[in-house]
Amino acid sequence: MTQTHRVGGGHIDRSQPVEFTFDGKKYQGFSGDTVASALIANGVKLVGRSFKYHRPRGIFSAGSDEPNALMTIGEGARATPNTRATIAELYEGMTVQSQNRFPSLNFDVMAVNDLLAPFLSAGFYYKTFMWPASFWEKLYEPIIRRAAGLGALSGEPDPDQYDKGFLHCDVLVIGAGSAGLMTALVAGRAGLRVILADEDFQMGGRLLSELEQINGDTALAWTMQITAELSSMPNVRLMGRTTVYGVFDHGIYGAVTRNTDHLAVKTKKPRETLWRIYAKRSVLASGATERSIALSNNDRPGVMLASAVRTYANRFGALCGKRVVVVSNNSDGLRTANILKASGAEVSAVIDTRLSENSFDIRGRKAVRAIRFSDGRKVDADCIAISGGWNPNIQLTCHKRGRPLWRDDIAAFVPSKDALTADMDVAGAANGSFSTHQCLQEGAQAGARAVQALGKNAAAIDLPQADDAPFEITPFWEMKGCKGSAWVDPQNDVTAKDIKLAAQEGFKSVELLKRYTTLGMATDQGKASNVLGLAILADHLSQTIPETGTTISRPPYTPVSISAFAGASRFEHFRPVRKTPSHNWAQGQGAVFVSAGLWQRAQYFPRPGETHWRQTVDREVVATRSSVGICDVTTLGKIDIQGPDAGAFLNRIYVNAFAKLVVGKCRYGLMLREDGFAMDDGTVARFSDTHFVMTTTTANAVSVYRHLEFCRQCLWPNMDVKLISVTDQWAQYAIAGPNARKLLQKIVDKEHDVSNEAFSYMACGEITVCGGIRARLFRLSFSGELAYELGVPARYGDSLIKALMSVGEEFNAVPYGTEALGVMRIEKGHAAGNELNGQTTAKHLGMGRMLAKKKDFIGKTLSEREGLNAEDGLYLVGFKPVSRADTQTDALASGAHLIGQGKSDTAENSEGYLSSVAYSPSLKSYIGLGFLKRGQERIGQEIRAVDLLRGTDVLVTVCSAHFIDPKGERLRV
């Protein structure tokens, strides 16, 4: 239980010890530790197995760039794979598991892959697993699937909440290190709305990990002072544990805050919040990430970035090794030696590649044991701290396809002028300026620029005193003359040899290199590997780095969970739900509901004893046709159209005429798309010379409204007509059946005459019901029976359905749902969505005669195209099985193809299809509507309805689509 590698110093809280388990074994750390720092303090070297070769791996870095220490943290449904141990904050009782090993981390059978390495080099899957072809599905793919990936998901539903938010600011400061803190200070003091975001749980950036002095005090003290001032400003929002993961258009940024991952007890607080930030300007102060050097077996546990070794010592009081070799090609890496000595470690060698070309191999497999030079000399070591230079974190400047600029003086990429958008600025290490003094200065300057750009004045600021040592580097990418493999991308197991192999095979461009070797394609998006790999390629091709180029970095900067993108839109709340005024009543009646777009509609109303929906639906149809039924039709779009040109407007929208529709009457209308295909149908009621109300189908309400506004605003902007939706204003019920009028008369107020003479078929009007309640009545029929639609303001909708059912008792009135509605309209041969499927024209629908000859309308010209008027086109007709028994053998299926007898079931022989099918209780038979070649000429013929998907083949007779009351006599009684 003792922390063998714990030393003094650091910002951890030693008064709060924390117990956790790693692969089932108990360890202790302190509050303020990350999982990585706690493991290091406990002397744990081996933390994982690499992706392809299952090589033993240790902690490599101390930040979100970590490629090796990917753990599964948490238990049960909360077990989260691929979590970086370097950013996971330790809490009491945390369970941490290593990944990608079987049966254990120490003994992993898949390490055999390492022996097969020569056969598994870059691009091996393009050359193998190809023969025999049949082995792919049964053998190769399952094996590859199981071997792929690192961690595994729990497989259980995510138990946490997630949230979203939208923030507005003047300046978004990305990164709260020395540069970012100064920017936020300057902008905040000038009164700008500032958001300061940092992915870490503490503000300060690199200041937390070095022993810098600012203004003569510790950098930590300075950081806390600035942070306190920023916290006190109401115009500044500090967002820790927040990664700005993407840059989008027009100053929109994506960010995610981790709210609860550091808490032992998970509350109902959202685990993560996904933010969309609208910023007028941004300052990228994201610092820089150190890179390593490619040398033999540089992936062994204990080989780490020099800056990480310093972070563990200075920030967490944990020693990465007790005998450390320091390797560096620059001035910064060398300070690691002094830090280590001060912490009580032995520095067994310091190798400055600028001074001499020493090559050595790393000895040790599950942990570094020693290094051996090419001349045979051996030096004991349990940790190798390597610094190959620093890469400014410029990724966000490339999200909008900006290309960075190479600087030879720091051997690194910085943002180029055109990589920075008009509103994005950069400061500090992200800009290639590495001294603390430079960071502070650039941060303040960036803040001042932002303030000025937004038209305000920045008060002069006293620049704190800080170190300004120059950064000196001589590029050194790869140690030559080594025996073992030199790792470039540890996470995807890509070596220097793979890079050269790719170039050899012709994949010389950096984009192809990436995709062929998968270099930079792991969850760190190449933070450890991109620049190093690029440099090795450039070297190999004898090119400069600018000549070789770079790949584009894309959002997200670090992985973002899919749960965060989903937010609260899960399960039944995935989409909003629209309920009709009768919804609660229908629910109380035991109705079964169906989704119609966002609406919930009652599908059928089962009665006790009914065990199959057919029983219910058949009953509803029979009851309606023999007496009276009531159906909620509120969901159909209702569009109010007013103005002197309203009639003329409707004339241009519909194929048939509306301008001369009589006041107090309705008319059925069909509208086309401009290409001549049927788009939607509905009825229009005329309430006055200048006032119409149009209905649309439920499904097309939104798109028809959009279309009408397009015509009104863009095509005919001087027409005097205005539109507005009134769909939700009126609860509307269809009352259908021979007793419909009698029922209606029970609630319509005496002064309104709804007799057949006074209110004939297709009449409409404003009336009152139930003692003065405002209502609209339409004599319309979708069912083919005597029918009305009654609308009342939606507040009365619930009460009205109850009233209708109550007064309807004497007529045995039934509620009916969308199924019975559908059966009845099919019996009548009314086209609906299945027929208006985007492939049919008015003529195909049998509505050719509706097309007005004299007036223009949307779709007219192209509806006259030859191809749409061919005699052998598909025309709407009805179908009935020849054998009329209600057995499964003659059940028709919509979608079935119509194929002649004796013909084989091929696409060439298909002469059409069934579009709508129902069992008709009125005819005691299945019936169908469909489109048949020359359909109208073939009434009486027999043909087969073939459904290859469901395996049915039914002989049917072609008949009129109007199965019931073809003359429409019932409508007019």
Place this chain on the structure above:
Amino acid sequence: MIIVHPLLGPRDAQEFTYLGDASLIHRPDPKADDAAENFYEYLYQRDNLAGEHRELWFHEQGDRSWLVIKRNTLTHDILSVELASDVARREGRSK
């Protein structure tokens, strides 16, 4: 993206639906002799521009106005936003 509505100021593009090229405003004259050809061109033939594009957007979740937007399809920079009805009238559409 952010669309700066001429009357409402900046709004997130998710409030809008996109239709297509602003040339859709110029519905051909159905009475012309070559009407069918013209409608065919109007509906099906389109220049696919890499660069400045004039296009129609509908502020469906806002004020329900149609807008003509000039946008660079490569950079997404929005150069101008106007009420489509103003543009339509200016370009000769009437009743």
Place this chain on the structure above:
Amino acid sequence: MSDNKTSLVETLPLNGLHKTWPILEIKEMVGGEICSLTALKGGVPTLRKKFQNKYGAPLPAQGKVVSFNGGFLFCSAPEQWFVHFNTENAFLDVELGAVLKASAAVTLQTDAWVRLAIIGASAPQVLERLVTLDLSDQAFPAGMNMGSAARTMLGHLNVFIIRPDNASDSASGGASDSAPNIYEIWCARSFANSLAHEICVAAENIYG
């Protein structure tokens, strides 16, 4: 004919929902009557004059809400206003139509909307979880004689957001000296449950 025995009762979209948290209150708004007024061609000057004469209120520009003795109105679209009157009137559209005549198209809208007030110091904090608009005091001010209104999205829902000016008939009644922070949210009535759910979840995520 009608038996005159059947009468109809009203149902509220959210049954008078009222929820409170430490510094936040959500309350269904009830009562009054709402109409849409859409100016017909060339009708804006006449509409403006008639409305001013009858109700003593100007027609606000887009993004603005104005109150008058008896209600308030806001501009919802080019040449379109929504007017809320404090008293109930099932035939309001007919009456308004008679006043405004050919200058405007009028429709009754009261029952088309569910209305929720979000009240309290942390109203903006809840709304920033749901609404992409900048609802800060700078961008969306409440104010004497001229508040703010916008039609936009709240989560997946299309809504009006109305920040009444101090002179309006506020929902909370017992206001302190400083005007309470009130945002009224209007959404199509059929979405009522979804609207309440979205807002309550956002509030719970902050307080719960």
